[in-house]
Every structure is written in structure tokens, then in C-alpha cells.
Amino acid sequence: MTSELNLIPVVDLLQGQVVRAVRGDRKSYRPIVSALCASSDPVTVARILCEHCAARQLYVADLDALQGGAAQIAVLTDVLEALPHIELWLDVGLADAAAGEAVRKQLAPFASRIVLVFGSESLRSREALERCFENANGDAEAGVPGAALSLDRRDGRRLDQAGCWDAVDLWPRRLIVMTLERVGSGAGPDLETLQEVRRLAPGAMVIGAGGIRSPQDLALASAAGADAWLVASALHDLQLPRVHR
DSSP states (O other), rough: OOOOOOEEEEEETTTTTEEOOOTTOOGGGOOOOSSSSSSOOOHHHHHHHHHHHHEEEEEEEHHHTTTTSSSHHHHHHHHHHOEEETEEEEEEEOOSSHHHHHHHHHGGGGGGEEEEEEETOOOHHHHHHHHHHHTTTSSSSOSSSSSEEEEETTTTTEOOOOTTTTTTTGGOEEEEEEEGGTTOOOOOOOHHHHHHHHHHOOTHHHHHHHOOSHHHHHHHHHHHOSSSSSSSSSHHHHSOOOOOO
């Protein structure tokens, strides 16, 4: 690799299969066709992606849950059991801290390895945001232990009924900059938005999402201030070489 940027592979789950995310249009997602993984089985795909990236984290977006259904607990359990050394970043459309703790309880044997992702797209209110990340920038642990905030936007519009983007004082130490129209698009990473978040949160771990096409894009993302990047399509299309550590 030409960059030290940490890669976090992404698995998008829909009805028990891995699907290809394209521009955040979830209704159009289809089972993954991959040059890297000859399967859409979640455990198989997760293992191959993590091995290819020498990854320590795996991001899972549960599209059933994100579209109002139940979280795919059995599938998530299988992935956690199969990859015992991986930290799982889990996006299941959490509306508040109570919803996050309910999911963590269902995955109780693996709780110490789960980072719950609270998306601005899904949080129901400013109060919910406050409770998720109470004391996030102080000495105490955040309101929900092991949590991250995803700042979501699409086509220049913030997806943010809770006002997360403007509540900089409530941001936790782990931030995802999620530009949905770049996901699976091959349009390049949204470095301008990432740089703005980095400026506002200089001490945070800032993770970009969407648009990566090459090692050169990763190098540019690192130079822009990203600590890590969520990747999927570029891996499946063999645009990023295997990482060796």
C-alpha cells in the first residue's frame, strides 16, 4: 500500500446475504458479485475481506434493521464467532441509547468487541444524541460504552433530524464521515467534508466512507486527515492490493 491509512472493510447485510451498496439506494442493492469473494455468505465474505486488509475492525451495516426490520442477530453472531480477533462496528439504525443497549444485550457474549454506530440519519432527537455520548469529551466514558457517531449526508444534504452535524460539543472521539452518494460510486472520496470534520474535531478518530478507487485515493485521504476509511467496492473489484503486516 502507498498509505498508512487504516482500512476497515464493510459488509452490507440484507436478508442474510452480503449485498453491494450503490450510492445509498438501498432498494437497489443486490447480492454481491465479487472478484475477491466467490460468495455472498456473510462469514465467508467477512473473513476474506479482513484477511485482504489485515483488518482489526469490520464494519457491518444491517440493512434489514436500517429499513425498520429486526437486527440479524443470528448472522451477526456467526460473524463474531468466526472472527474472534475482530472488533465489529455495527450500524443497525439505532434511534437512541436504549436501542443500542438492547442490541448489545442480544450480543452479550461479544459485547466487549462491539462498537455501536449511531447514525445522524437514524437518531431520533437532540436528547437522544446527548444521552448516547454523555461526557464523550470529558474524563468519563461516553454515555454508551464503545460507540461511534456517523455524520450522514447525501447529495450535499445532511441526514440529521437530531442536529448532530452542528452539535460539535457532543461529538464523541470516534466519528464517521458518511457521504452516501459516494458509496459504491467510483466517484472518489469526499475529502472536503472530511477535512471540515477534522478541523472541528482535531482530537477525534475520523473515519471516511465511500468513493475510494485506488491506493492513491487512500494516500489523499490520509493527507486530508483521515485516520481510517470504510471500504467495500474497491476491495471486491480488486482495486486495492492485499495489505501485509
